[in-house]
Amino acid sequence: MPTILGQNQYGKAENRVVKITRDGDTHHIKDLNVSVALSGDLEEVHLSGSNANCLPTDTTKNTVYAFAKEYGIESAEQFGIHLARHFVSSQEPIKRARIRIEEYAWERIETSDGNSRFIGADEVKHSFVRKGQEVRLTEITYDGENWQVISGLKDLIVMNSTNSEFWGYIKDQYTTLKEAYDRILATQVASRWRFNWTSDEQRMPNWERSYEQVKKHMLQAFAETYSLSLQQTLYQMGSRIINNRSEVDEIRFSLPNKHHFLVDLEPFGLKNDTAEGAVYYAADRPYGLIEATVLRDGVEARIPMDLTNL
Numbered sequence: 001m002p003t004i005l006g007q008n009q010y011g012k013a014e015n016r017v018v019k020i021t022r023d024g025d026t027h028h029i030k031d032l033n034v035s036v037a038l039s040g041d042l043e044e045v046h047l048s049g050s051n052a053n054c055l056p057t058d059t060t061k062n063t064v065y066a067f068a069k070e071y072g073i074e075s076a077e078q079f080g081i082h083l084a085r086h087f088v089s090s091q092e093p094i095k096r097a098r099i100r101i102e103e104y105a106w107e108r109i110e111t112s113d114g115n116s117r118f119i120g121a122d123e124v125k126h127s128f129v130r131k132g133q134e135v136r137l138t139e140i141t142y143d144g145e146n147w148q149v150i151s152g153l154k155d156l157i158v159m160n161s162t163n164s165e166f167w168g169y170i171k172d173q174y175t176t177l178k179e180a181y182d183r184i185l186a187t188q189v190a191s192r193w194r195f196n197w198t199s200d201e202q203r204m205p206n207w208e209r210s211y212e213q214v215k216k217h218m219l220q221a222f223a224e225t226y227s228l229s230l231q232q233t234l235y236q237m238g239s240r241i242i243n244n245r246s247e248v249d250e251i252r253f254s255l256p257n258k259h260h261f262l263v264d265l266e267p268f269g270l271k272n273d274t275a276e277g278a279v280y281y282a283a284d285r286p287y288g289l290i291e292a293t294v295l296r297d298g299v300e301a302r303i304p305m306d307l308t309n310l
């Protein structure tokens with residue numbers, strides 16, 4: 001049976017790059033995990049074994065490290081754009097580059113006098129603790145003409161200990177869930193948002209500020225929404241971002257509902273009442289999984305449905 005080569009891409013995945021910038025004796029860290037995927041005229045590499053059009057994955061790795069040194073890392077997005085442009089514009093057979101980056105944040109360790117800026121001890125200028133919060137993400141795709149930048153985050157764990165209800169749902173012969181008028185709402189946010197910056201002619205967003213602002217609106221909407229379902233909270237989070245950040249046209253969330261169930265303490269003669277502060281069992285599985293995209297009216301949805309392997 002004849003066969004044909006379908007979609008293909010290649011490159012070096014998970015290049016771990018740590019760049020230290022020295023500002024006098026104050027240091028700054030950028031800690032990235034960069035994955036390169038290239039595609040183009042690569043049929044012969046697969047079909048005949050000719051490597052004439054193949055830029056080695058080893059070279060793509062070296063380019064990541066050389067660019068970090070030569071040009072620095074202003075933001076994950078800027079770094080990814082720079083790499084994507086390089087691969088597509090410098091190698092004729094390479095028609096498309098996709099750069100995915102995870103960024104791990106570090107913060108300065110405070111001195112014993114509680115101030116990390118006006119210090120006698122100089123270790124704070126170069127001593128860091130890795131932030132336990134979210135991982136920042138970006139994916140840059142470039143075909144020599146158009147850009148697509150989808151940034152995001154994962155593992156941002158949030159909880160509201162009240163202001164969440166869930167009732168009025170369908171009840172069939174299998175429904176046992178009790179209606180909740182005051183419950184815990186907790187989730188581990190995975191999200192991707194797409195920028196409307198698509199060509200060199202447009203003004204590029206300020207990537208660092210944009211990330212901080214999107215995250216701020218996301219968290220504030222989570223905190224400030226009186227929730228009748230995680231679905232409703234998700235929509236509030238997304239629309240708050242679309243309404244406040246003109247550079248973002250689309251945002252998708254994958255929100256596991258981290259269920260907290262009231263423990264039955266009746267057998268021990270104890271009343272476990274939410275109004276007085278209750279004891280919960282934090283279940284890890286199964287979990288409800290609430291996923292949706294929120295879009296600016298009139299734009300096309302481009303973020304893939306399944307965020308897990310992005």
Ligand SMILES: O=c1[nH]c(=O)c2[nH]c(=O)[nH]c2[nH]1
Pocket residue numbers: 166177228229230231257288
């Ligand atoms: O916020 C929720 N949405 C649901 O769809 C759902 N289903 C469920 O059992 N609990 C919840 N909570």
